[in-house]
Amino acid sequence: MRLCSTLSRVSVALALLIPAVSADRVFASSSLDVCQTNSSFTSSLFNIVFTPDNKTLSINVNGNSDVTGNVTFEVHASVYGYTFLRETLDPCTLGLSTLCPLSQIETSFDATYTNISSSFISRIPGIAYQIPDLDAIVTVYLYDKTAPTVSLACVRLRISNLKTVNQVGVRWATGIIALIGFASSALVSALGYTNTAAHMMLYALSLFSYFQAVAIIGLCGVPLPPIVQAWAQDMSWSLGIIKVHFLQKFATWYQLATGGHPSTILTTLGTKSVQVAKRSIEAAHSLSQRSATIASTASGEYIVTGIDRVAYLENMEPTNLFFTSLTFYCIFVIFSLLVVGIFKAVCELAIRQNRITSNSHLYHIVRNDWRATLKGVIFRVILIGYLPMALLSLWEFTQNDSPAEIFLAVIFFFGMTAALGFAAFKVFQIAKRSQQLHHTPAYLFYADAVVLNKWGFLYTQFRASSYFYLAPTLGYILVKAAFVGLGQKSGVTQAIALIIIEAAALIGASVLKPWMDKTTNGINISICVINFLNAIFLLIFTNVFNGPGLLIGVVGVIFFIMNVVFALVLLLVVLFAVALSFIRKDPETHYQPVADNRASFIKSQTALSTELASLGVTARGEDHLDKEYGNFNNPDMTRHHQNNSYSNANHRDSSSIPGTPQSPAYMSPAHQAIENEKLGHGYQGSEGTLARLNAEGQGGGGFVNQGALRVESPSISSRSQSQNSNRPAGNSPWQRGAGYS
Incomplete structure (x- = not known):
């Protein structure tokens, strides 16, 4: 019992010299770690609490030791791995008669001391009460006086002031x-x-x-x-x-x-x-x-x-x-x-x-x-x-x-x-x-x-x-x-x-x-x-x-x-x-457009009317794509997707076509017919439907952005269509490229 209390007192006193961590000026340790194999002292329970403001030290220990004879204690104190104190203590010279000589003990000890020396408390730096999660350790080695080079036991206390960043x-x-x-x-x-x-x-x-x-x-x-x-x-x-x-x-x-x-x-x-x-x-x-x-x-x-x-x-x-x-x-x-x-x-x-x-x-x-x-x-x-x-x-x-x-x-x-x-x-x-x-x-x-x-x-x-x-x-x-x-x-x-x-x-x-x-x-x-x-x-x-x-x-x-x-x-x-x-x-x-031009594709989802989108699906017969991607559960988006998807088939992004930087990719009606034959689709619609699909002009409102098929709005007049159809090739930026050469 005296061994445990003496170790606690020495360790706490030395730990007070360390910048420890706490919230309310309290220093504590909840375990006594054994730091060597075959240690002659072990502890299943070790709790100490030291309160500097009222000079109180509470100790609760369950432990045992099989060491007998005259012993000495070597104390090491460190902070953040830096050992700043090494001291050897002899219980006989300290006047601890119960530990001189030491007899075999087995103890369960729970006591509170209220007479801690104020000289120890005054040596505690103020920062010790403020640093959170301070890494402060006190290690005590036990030696027999007859064999001072062989450690009989080693225990280690980790001191905390209960301040932590874990909040x-x-x-x-x-x-x-x-x-x-x-x-x-x-x-x-x-x-x-x-x-x-x-x-x-x-x-x-x-x-x-x-x-x-x-x-x-x-x-x-x-x-x-x-x-x-x-x-x-x-x-x-x-x-x-x-x-x-x-x-x-x-x-x-x-x-x-x-x-x-x-x-x-x-x-x-x-x-x-x-x-x-x-x-x-x-x-x-x-x-x-x-x-x-x-x-x-x-x-x-x-x-x-x-x-x-x-x-x-x-x-x-x-x-x-x-x-x-x-x-x-x-x-x-x-x-x-x-x-x-x-x-x-x-x-x-x-x-x-x-x-x-x-x-x-x-x-x-x-x-x-x-x-x-x-x-x-x-x-x-x-x-x-x-x-x-x-x-x-x-x-x-x-x-x-x-x-x-x-x-x-x-x-x-x-x-x-x-x-x-x-x-x-x-x-x-x-x-x-x-x-x-x-x-x-x-x-x-x-x-x-x-x-x-x-x-x-x-x-x-x-x-x-x-x-x-x-x-x-x-x-x-x-x-x-x-x-x-x-x-x-x-x-x-x-x-x-x-x-x-x-x-x-x-x-x-x-x-x-x-x-x-x-x-x-x-x-x-x-x-x-x-x-x-x-x-x-x-x-x-x-x-x-x-x-x-x-x-x-x-x-x-x-x-x-x-x-x-x-x-x-x-x-x-x-x-x-x-x-x-x-x-x-x-x-x-606030954000620059992403380089993959995703915004244009997203906007193209609703660019075509339902009527024209349905026509595109019927004309191309591409319903197999819906089943592959799950659009068959959503008829509206199926039609939009198919109309958009066909218009870009077998064509590179506009950014990769020389001479048309960042301009919408476009297939002329003639080119569309050729590509349809290659793909084996072909148009099956009426003459009126084909006329509306082939109508081209600059005043139309219904078109798909960035690679989607440009389709003239149904509201455009036949006169406007006639004027556009008589316009010489090359006058319109939409009448250039494949199909007009």
Whole structure:
């Protein structure tokens, strides 16, 4: 008992010299880590709290020692890996008669001292009360006087002042801003500002993905500096790791009801300490490796690292973590669909009250494209939640919390993987078809509203020519989830794997620059750079290089500062984009047109009247395209798509035709007839229909932008048609090229 109290007093007194971390001038330690194998002193419970303001020290210890005889204590105190104090103490010279000599003891001790010397308190620097998540450690070695070179025991205390950057306010702020970005992009898209919506969605998705990447650092089985661990914990909400009391009860009940065995870390904190795997406890970690249950030391202390550590810091049982994340993801899906349903109901009401006209963008979404839009929303929420669900499902396979949870992991992992794989396959199929017909994948990607609303979540953030980048993006998510979820027993393996994965992502992004424009490429490449640096820092935290402790401490501070600044920049970018979208009368003017000319294809969806579009479908007999892309469920968009799709068949973009930069591609009636014969379609319409299709002039209003067939408005007079037909070739810019030579 006296040994424990003496060690506590010495350690706390020395720890007070360290710039520690706390909120209310309190210094505490919740575990006594054993820092050598075959230690002669062990402790299953060790809690100390020191309050400088009232000079009070509280100690609660359960431990034992098999050391006897005259001993000495060697004390080392360090901050951020820098050891600033080394001192040897002899209990005999200090007047501690109960420890001179030391007899074998086994103790359970709970006491409070109120006579702590004010000389110790006065030596505490003021900054010690302010620095959050300070990395302060006190290590005590026990030696026999007869063999002063052989350590009999080693214990280590990590001192905290209870100040931390792991704050609820940070989580709410980051979560709300990300949600605002997603919601605003959806609203702006519904209003018809497609370019603005695409940028806002990309910004919000990039921000959310970055938060997930930082949170994954905390999930790795690597001892982390306290400030790194705390900041990663701030981002754990992006993985669905959120503590709700009633949900924890439900998760425990569900596990018990389905044949599982919940862990009991939180319920035994009164009798057992928990060693949170932080920097410099590798020796303790080596005492026991975690398999399907929580690890514990020989003395009974729990050891939590990686995903278990995140669960413990979130104040939940590790066996409840998978079910908690899955539940919050399901809530997110239901909430998203509920919001979409409410939006449709409001729009339907506005349509009935004639507040939304039939020629508006919202009308077409609600009445013509609703099924495709709903499917697109479902695919989008699958993509957003794929990383945490894949990672935690793979981790659950190694834990086997209960047969029912294993079943859920199988359903979600393979179901979501299959859904995204199918979506990627459809995108590649559509791109291939569009390339064959129009020599560009952009046409079918954006000219068909059904395709855009259903599958656009995978390719709108990229240039049309870089649509293939969605495959390595999905592969990146899957491989990263596999190494983190399945590699919890080897932090070094995880760190090396993440370096390789992030390096590949950085190289691919820097070389291909697949995103929409310079700004979006710059943001995403910057995220790749930060993720790569974080992976390098993670490898340093493993101490595989056996570097000085100061290196790890300094790198931890750099990690925190770098990520805080970068997260703030991304948050401001999202807020700025959201603000501009609602402040500007036409937010599209803020963004340069995307190089793939998607805006022209999107606008061409409603350029033709229903009558002329129907004629085009009948004349060409291209209904097989509808079945390939799903437009047969939407007759209006089928007719629009077919009319647009034929006009661009076998023609390159106007930008690639010499002498006609940025001008609409055009086929003369004669050329149309020739091409129809080649394609085996032929016109079957009446003379009046052919006359209307062949009518050309400059005053017509109904035409398709950028590569679509120019068709004269039915309202033009026959006199105007006659005048145009008698006009010499070459006088009109529309009468040049093939068919007029």
